[in-house]
Amino acid sequence: MNSALKQSAQKEQPAKTMQAVNKMLARVEISSEQIPLLAETAFAFKAPQHFIEQIKKQPTADNPLLKQILPVAAELDSVPGYSEDPVADLTFNPQPSLIHKYHGRALMIASPKCDIHCRYCFRRHFPYEEQVNQRHWQSALDAVKADSSIHELILSGGDPMSLSENALMKLIRLIDDIEQIKTLRIHSRTPVAAPDQAPRQQFLSWLKNTRLKVVLVVHCNHADELSTQTEALFNLYRQAGVTLLNQSVLLKGVNDNVETLQQLSHKLFEQGVLPYYLNQLDKVAGSAHFEVNDEQAIALHKELRGLLPGYLLPKLVKDIVGRSSKTPLA
């Protein structure tokens, strides 16, 4: 067991969190006795009501949305090759909150929180308390300003849309003031998982007027996550001039078959979002039960290529530490 999990295993998951898990399971008519649940973890169960409402009443083994959020005992397995910082975020971290790995763009971890806790999250062990605080914003942006090669800023997470609308507005206005930044990319799961909680009024009117090109990369792994509410929200963003892309993670038992991936691409397109990346799982401790190996992933992608037009085929990529960009696998 790695150190964070060891430490977390000593903590009792608050009773109210277990109550929330049991309430969700009761809603989908699954008995908690059928599943080896993880009763104690620092990366607690968290899911917004909207996401829970999209979960179908079917057994856990065939339940792609439930699997993404349900803390299970397999997360405590110690598996060689799985670590707490699988993509070496902390090696490319010139300032708190800032990650600079690739030419031309830098990433700011804007918020320590997410509206949903995805069990496969590659930042599930990230030291958010030390790293992410609004008081670091100015020094992180000063470091961006000092490097004239950076023209794109990525807001990532935690989820930037978990910030209050006022805090998000403060941050993006600071970014807008940096002349060399031409593109603002926002990575967020909130528009899919909690479309009712995504920032609205000030944010949408700023989007309509900013000089920046704004790209919103949402995170959706299965067509069942898309709803009439997500479609309505995506429409608002599109009307505000935002380019909408999706990234998924290839997850065993969630979307590791060609029909599911095909449906996902079509439904994203129906809602005005283009599939961008299909990420291979980053090997973060606690997530090994989600792994699809590279050979299987490449074979799936090849099959998918034969079924989808090129513009609906996401790039199959892997984050390999030390490379100058994500590595295409197929």
Ligand code: SF4
């Ligand atoms: S929303 Fe993104 S950052 Fe947050 S837990 Fe899920 S994968 Fe991780």
